Amino acid sequence: MxxxxxxxxxxxxxxxxxxxxxxxxxxxxxxxxxxxxxxxxxxxxxxxxxxxxxxxxxxxxxxxxxxxxxxxxxxxxxxxxxxxxxxxxxxxxxxxxxxxxxxxxxxxxxxxxxxxxxxxxxxxxxxxxxxxHRPSPLTGRRYRFAGWVLDAGSRELLDPQGEAVELTGGEYDLLVALLDHPQRVLTRDQLLDWTRGRDAAPYDRTIDVQLSRLRRKLGDDPRKPAIIRTVRGGGYLFAPPVEFAGP
Missing domain, CATH: 3.40.50.2300 (Response regulator)
Structure with a gap:
């Protein structure tokens, strides 16, 4: 070594x-x-x-x-x-x-x-x-959707039963991007840019894998997703209404 x-x-x-x-x-x-x-x-x-x-x-x-x-x-x-x-x-x-x-x-x-x-x-x-690990302007902000709660300060995701669901850094960034733009069609390139920035490589497929994992953690049926819907030829849409609390 x-x-x-x-x-x-x-x-x-x-x-x-x-x-x-x-x-x-x-x-x-x-x-x-x-x-x-x-x-x-x-x-x-x-x-x-x-x-x-x-x-x-x-x-x-x-x-x-x-x-x-x-x-x-x-x-x-x-x-x-x-x-x-x-x-x-x-x-x-x-x-x-x-x-x-x-x-x-x-x-x-x-x-x-x-x-x-x-x-x-x-x-x-x-x-x-x-x-x-940096103080965030969203500290204290909470997202509520379909019985779920995401605390942007602690980066903790709670399911409808109040149980914590662990997210990787990439999954958290992707979920926040979707929650910040609910009920809007977001292209894959938009999500890639917001979560990975200028360092994203062309044809990067990481977003696809993270979307699949995020759906599973949210209990979203991959065959008929109700939370993160795939829009043919367009991208993805976060379907549930999102309530914001805090700053």
Whole structure:
């Protein structure tokens, strides 16, 4: 395991990759962008690193010796302190990328990747993470819809029975975008721009996966969705009326 110890606190990115050459290329690229970088060969090295120092982001290869990337991502997602993860996949199958997002990855990037895209995705995920911990102008604001409540201050979603439903950062951003524009047809590109900004890559399919997951968490029948409806040739529409409370 290679660790560049910082002289002052900077953003620390852990690269979990058993291919030494690929790991070193990513490390050098991110170091040039001003990030502190740690290289781990497997999940156990990542665990030891995380126990010693604070990490801001993990670049996690899907195929690893021993515990695979999906299992590691699942553990990180269920940890008390949420650590953002970008899954790096060598396989081109959509199912591998979907599985990564399903177990809690914030984004994915298939190999081979453009170095500029890697940097853009790292910046995008870190920005969303920092915004999540920053005081928000929506602090105290509550959205109510179809018996559900979303508290924008705590980012907590409560179902009609008052039980908390966990959302990833991407799912939360997507839900807020829909709640801010209820009963309006929103194109996929609009949602992509509002949730991922200028760093979104052309033909990015992350929105589609997150919409599917969000529907499931809201109990929306994917065959006949009543909350987030698909408008053929148009986009998506958040159907229930939304009530706002607070600022």
């Amino acid at each position: 290679q660790i560049n110890e910082p002289s002052d606190r900077r953003t620390v990115v852990a690269i979990v990759e058993d291919d030494r050459e690929i790991a070193q290329l990513m490390a050098e690229l991110l170091a040039r962008e001003g990030y502190e970088v740690a290289i781990c060969r497997d999940g156990s090295e990542l665990d030891r690193l995380a126990a010693r120092r604070r990490l801001d982001l993990v670049l996690l290869d899907l195929m690893l010796p021993g515990e695979d990337g999906l299992s590691i991502c699942r553990r990180l997602h269920s940890a008390p302190v949420r650590l953002p993860v970008i899954m790096i996949t060598a396989k081109g199958d959509d199912i591998d990328r979907i599985l990564g997002l399903e177990v809690g990855a914030d984004d994915y990037l298939p190999k081979p990747f453009n170095p500029r895209e890697l940097v853009a995705r790292v910046r995008a995920v870190l920005r969303r993470t920092r915004l999540a």
